[in-house]
Every structure is written in structure tokens, then in C-alpha cells.
Amino acid sequence: MITSMKKAFSNLFKKPQTISYPKDPIDKPSGYRGLIEYGEEHCIYCLKCEKVCPPGAILFVPTSNPSDNPKNKKGLQYEYNEHLCIYCGECVRACPKPEEALWQSEKKPNIGVRKNEPNNHWKDIESLKRSR
Numbered sequence: 604m605i606t607s608m609k610k611a612f613s614n615l616f617k618k619p620q621t622i623s624y625p626k627d628p629i630d631k632p633s634g635y636r637g638l639i640e641y642g643e644e645h646c647i648y649c650l651k652c653e654k655v656c657p658p659g660a661i662l663f664v665p666t667s668n669p670s671d672n673p674k675n676k677k678g679l680q681y682e683y684n685e686h687l688c689i690y691c692g693e694c695v696r697a698c699p700k701p702e703e704a705l706w707q708s709e710k711k712p713n714i715g716v717r718k719n720e721p722n723n724h725w726k727d728i729e730s731l732k733r734s735r
């Protein structure tokens with residue numbers, strides 16, 4: 604009992620073991636699986652990344668302003684929702700042009716889902732995909 608009380612008392616003067624994230628930054632381990640990045644000029648528009656994505660965080664949707672990439676025959680535009688993404692890396696493993704058309708960076712996702720309401724915008728993107 605006395606030992607426990609001594610330990611509890613001494614803990615009052617120690618640095619906390621936790622950090623106040625997101626106010627305080629965290630050290631990322633090497634190989635941290637962060638945001639998915641896209642290189643449109645190397646994409647062959649096979650849509651494999653979209654097909655394998657478990658939560659549907661990558662979608663290709665029709666656009667009135669398609670890229671100049673000759674492989675983009677259907678006039679699609681890449682869309683990515685970092686708030687839906689589970690950072691599994693399946694899209695990069697499926698991509699025939701990894702590191703050029705699609706890669707997983709070590710960048711941390713943005714937080715603040717409620718503030719930005721990204722998923723409201725995503726509903727519009729999903730309905731565009733249905734019209735493909």
C-alpha cells in the first residue's frame with residue numbers, strides 16, 4: 604500500500620507518457636502509410652485502384668474538362684477521399700504503374716472531418732460515378 608502510494612505520488616512529477624495529439628506533433632515511424640498520391644500523366648486509366656479499394660476512397664468520374672492523357676479515352680477524372688481511405692495500400696499494389704501513377708506517401712492525412720464536411724462533397728462524386 605505504501606509502495607503504491609509512493610509510486611503514485613512520484614508519478615505526479617513525471618512527464619506524461621501520452622501526447623496531446625493533434626496539438627503536439629507525433630514522430631512518424633519509417634514506412635508510415637500516409638496519403639495516396641496520384642500522377643495523372645502516368646495513369647493508364649485501367650481503374651484497378653478503384654476496383655480494389657475496400658471503402659471506395661478512389662473514384663474515377665466523368666468530367667467536362669478531361670486531361671490531355673491519351674489513355675483517358677472516357678474523359679474521367681481521379682478523385683480521392685482521404686477521410687474514407689483506410690491506408691491499406693491495396694490500390695498501389697494493384698496499380699500497373701506503382702510509384703509513377705499511384706504511390707503511398709508518408710504525408711499525414713488532414714483531420715477535421717466535421718469542419719470541412721468532406722463526405723457531403725463525396726456524395727456528389729459518388730453520384731457522378733453512377734452516371735459513368
Ligand code: SF4
Nearest residue numbers: 656688689691692694
Ligand atoms: S490505401 Fe486502401 S483505402 Fe486508401 S485509397 Fe488505397 S485501397 Fe483505398
Ligand code: SF4
Nearest residue numbers: 646647649650652698
Ligand atoms: S491502377 Fe494505376 S494506372 Fe490504373 S487507373 Fe489506378 S492509378 Fe491509373
